[in-house]
Amino acid sequence: MYGYIARRLVQLVFVLIGVSIITFLIMFLIPGNPAYLLAGKNATPQRVAEISVELGLNKPIYVQYGRFVDRLVHGNFGESYQFERPVRQMLQSAIPNTAQLAVAAVLIELLGIPLGIYSALRQYTIWDSTLTTTALIIWGIPVFVLAVFMQYVFGVYLGILPFYGTGGSTFLWVIPADWNNLSHLILPAVTLGIIEVAYISYMQRASMLEVIRSDYVRTARAKGLPERSVILKHSLKNAVIPVLTIAGIDLGALMGGAILTETVFSRYGVGLMVYNAINARDLPVVVGGVLFATFVYVIANLVVDLAYAYIDPRIRYE
Amino acid sequence: MAERLLEVTDLSTHFFTYAGEVKAVDGVSFTLDRDETLGIVGESGSGKTVTAMSVMRLIPDPPGRIVGGTIVHKGRDLLAVSKEEMSDIRGNDVAMIFQDPMTSLNPVFKIGDQIAEVIRRHQGKSKRESWKMAVDLLAKVGIPDPEERVNQYPFEYSGGMRQRAMIAMAISCNPDILIADEPTTALDVTIQAQIMDVIREMQAQYHSGVIMITHDLGVVAQMADKVMVMYGGRTLEDGPVDEVYYNAHHPYTWGLLGSLPRLDETEKQRLTPIEGQPPNLLLLPAGCPFSGRCLYEMPVCAGEFPALEMVEPGHGVHCWIPVAEREKIRAGLPQFVHRVPS
Numbered sequence: 173m174y175g176y177i178a179r180r181l182v183q184l185v186f187v188l189i190g191v192s193i194i195t196f197l198i199m200f201l202i203p204g205n206p207a208y209l210l211a212g213k214n215a216t217p218q219r220v221a222e223i224s225v226e227l228g229l230n231k232p233i234y235v236q237y238g239r240f241v242d243r244l245v246h247g248n249f250g251e252s253y254q255f256e257r258p259v260r261q262m263l264q265s266a267i268p269n270t271a272q273l274a275v276a277a278v279l280i281e282l283l284g285i286p287l288g289i290y291s292a293l294r295q296y297t298i299w300d301s302t303l304t305t306t307a308l309i310i311w312g313i314p315v316f317v318l319a320v321f322m323q324y325v326f327g328v329y330l331g332i333l334p335f336y337g338t339g340g341s342t343f344l345w346v347i348p349a350d351w352n353n354l355s356h357l358i359l360p361a362v363t364l365g366i367i368e369v370a371y372i373s374y375m376q377r378a379s380m381l382e383v384i385r386s387d388y389v390r391t392a393r394a395k396g397l398p399e400r401s402v403i404l405k406h407s408l409k410n411a412v413i414p415v416l417t418i419a420g421i422d423l424g425a426l427m428g429g430a431i432l433t434e435t436v437f438s439r440y441g442v443g444l445m446v447y448n449a450i451n452a453r454d455l456p457v458v459v460g461g462v463l464f465a466t467f468v469y470v471i472a473n474l475v476v477d478l479a480y481a482y483i484d485p486r487i488r489y490e
Numbered sequence: 491m492a493e494r495l496l497e498v499t500d501l502s503t504h505f506f507t508y509a510g511e512v513k514a515v516d517g518v519s520f521t522l523d524r525d526e527t528l529g530i531v532g533e534s535g536s537g538k539t540v541t542a543m544s545v546m547r548l549i550p551d552p553p554g555r556i557v558g559g560t561i562v563h564k565g566r567d568l569l570a571v572s573k574e575e576m577s578d579i580r581g582n583d584v585a586m587i588f589q590d591p592m593t594s595l596n597p598v599f600k601i602g603d604q605i606a607e608v609i610r611r612h613q614g615k616s617k618r619e620s621w622k623m624a625v626d627l628l629a630k631v632g633i634p635d636p637e638e639r640v641n642q643y644p645f646e647y648s649g650g651m652r653q654r655a656m657i658a659m660a661i662s663c664n665p666d667i668l669i670a671d672e673p674t675t676a677l678d679v680t681i682q683a684q685i686m687d688v689i690r691e692m693q694a695q696y697h698s699g700v701i702m703i704t705h706d707l708g709v710v711a712q713m714a715d716k717v718m719v720m721y722g723g724r725t726l727e728d729g730p731v732d733e734v735y736y737n738a739h740h741p742y743t744w745g746l747l748g749s750l751p752r753l754d755e756t757e758k759q760r761l762t763p764i765e766g767q768p769p770n771l772l773l774l775p776a777g778c779p780f781s782g783r784c785l786y787e788m789p790v791c792a793g794e795f796p797a798l799e800m801v802e803p804g805h806g807v808h809c810w811i812p813v814a815e816r817e818k819i820r821a822g823l824p825q826f827v828h829r830v831p832s
Binding site for chain 2: 385386387388389390391392393394395396397398399406409410483484485486
């Protein structure tokens with residue numbers, strides 16, 4: 173197991189190097205000289221040349237990449253063109269909002285596991301059809317449509333929940349410490365979560381159906397085990413593996429910022445930050461956001477794989 | 491007289507599919523005594539496995555359902571007991587070994603867990619006791635280093651070892667009846683003989699009655715005391731092994747025996763197949779399922795299934811051909827020669 177973790181961590185280093193190269197190249201390849209952008213519209217050629225030297229833009233590409241990595245390693249993501257604030261500060265204020273939303277959405281989506289199992293065990297009954305059909309319909313709704321619908325119903329029509337922004341304070345960055353904070357979280361989290369519940373329950377149903385028809389479940393029945401043990405012990409552990417993978421990767425992806433949801437709910441997270449930066453061509457912020465999103469995504473994948481290895485001995489020992 | 495362990499009478503198990511009703515098992519009867527081995531032979535789709543699964547009451551419902559008959563185990567009809575009582579019986583009084591050991595063990599639990607679980611379930615032993623018994627059982631079925639191996643997962647076992655582990659699991663509660671559903675089909679030939687030996691040893695030790703389902707007539711000759719020949723969900727002939735092999739009365743049994751390679755032939759000779767296709771279970775004739783492929787078919791055959799006719803004590807056959815006629819036909823066929831055990 174430890175060997176497996178060590179191997180995965182080494183792999184992780186290479187993935188991060190790859191990501192940094194790609195992000196750097198994006199910056200490098202985007203048309204337009206950053207020196208011109210910084211110097212302003214009426215700058216003299218001398219001023220542009222000075223800024224180029226200052227930023228090291230006259231150096232060969234590998235030197236520039238080296239400086240880029242050096243800065244990243246020291247936690248320096250550069251400064252926003254738009255706000256003239258360090259990107260690091262902007263990330264620091266955006267990440268808790270994003271993390272809170274991601275964790276809440278994933279906790280909600282885990283509801284899909286019992287729903288999917290229930291559907292599978294009652295296959296072809298009216299309950300199964302109802303659940304499956306509902307799941308397919310919800311899964312088919314684009315998240316921004318659902319978001320606007322939720323805003324209208326709960327924020328405007330019923331007027332019981334705030335439908336944009338953030339507020340209040342948190343405990344340990346993500347746990348809501350007061351109603352103000354929680355109330356701002358509910359609508360975006362439910363919007364994101366409910367679509368994922370549909371997806372997870374659908375996947376869980378399929379995976380459970382496969383497992384309860386398997387030979388080893390038949391063996392478990394032949395051993396005279398009570399139905400509860402056949403389902404909860406012998407089936408569940410096998411059936412939940414693929415679904416946990418999806419949930420873990422979802423968590424990673426959401427941690428990088430749910431761009432659409434954060435934008436519709438004006439929730440200042442990494443997604444909204446990157447969205448605004450793209451519109452303003454604020455390159456350092458885009459790069460910072462992308463790097464952060466990739467990093468958490470890769471880490472989440474690693475955690476999922478480790479969890480997978482914990483559940484499934486075949487992976488652990490390979 | 492040996493103790494009667496199982497008496498199956500007129501068992502019918504049908505599957506209700508969109509395409510129609512499949513009579514997978516139709517009016518099958520047999521008995522099993524202590525220390526006795528019953529071989530059930532037949533080709534794929536003949537109803538062997540469904541018969542065994544019916545005895546275990548493991549037919550998936552829907553689509554399957556046992557629609558008639560009785561399965562009496564030590565005076566108790568297994569079809570009449572509640573689901574809870576049946577799960578007390580499964581794995582305890584009646585245990586089963588399945589065809590494919592590669593997929594029959596749960597991949598995410600240790601072998602020891604999977605064996606100890608049955609012991610805890612039926613004998614109420616503690617975790618420690620049942621684990622120790624699991625080690626002993628693995629030793630009994632010939633797993634080397636059982637102390638070590640009990641901690642391993644199925645993927646660390648070879649196919650033969652997994653089947654040994656399945657046998658250990660099946661005998662763990664000293665069952666009266668051990669059902670082995672083609673236990674060696676998925677294994678290579680050298681391992682097959684070993685697994686058969688293990689089953690035989692365990693039977694000798696625990697005095698179980700064994701139902702051996704196979705399509706290998708050689709296995710039946712070696713292992714079984716009596717044999718039941720199934721085709722299209724029906725029993726066509728049954729009786730003591732020697733009686734059925736040397737004094738076969740059904741044209742299908744002739745065909746099966748005739749299709750075996752013969753050791754006494756010195757000339758290279760092609761095997762004799764049974765002509766035609768296995769029956770479509772949705773379109774079985776009302777009468778004998780073998781009609782249509784039978785070389786000696788008569789007009790009556792497809793219309794009505796012949797009643798049981800005892801040709802010798804314990805040797806029954808379902809066939810419309812008159813006895814005298816059958817004797818005459820059989821005299822003209824090559825005789826069955828016992829395959830030398832490998």
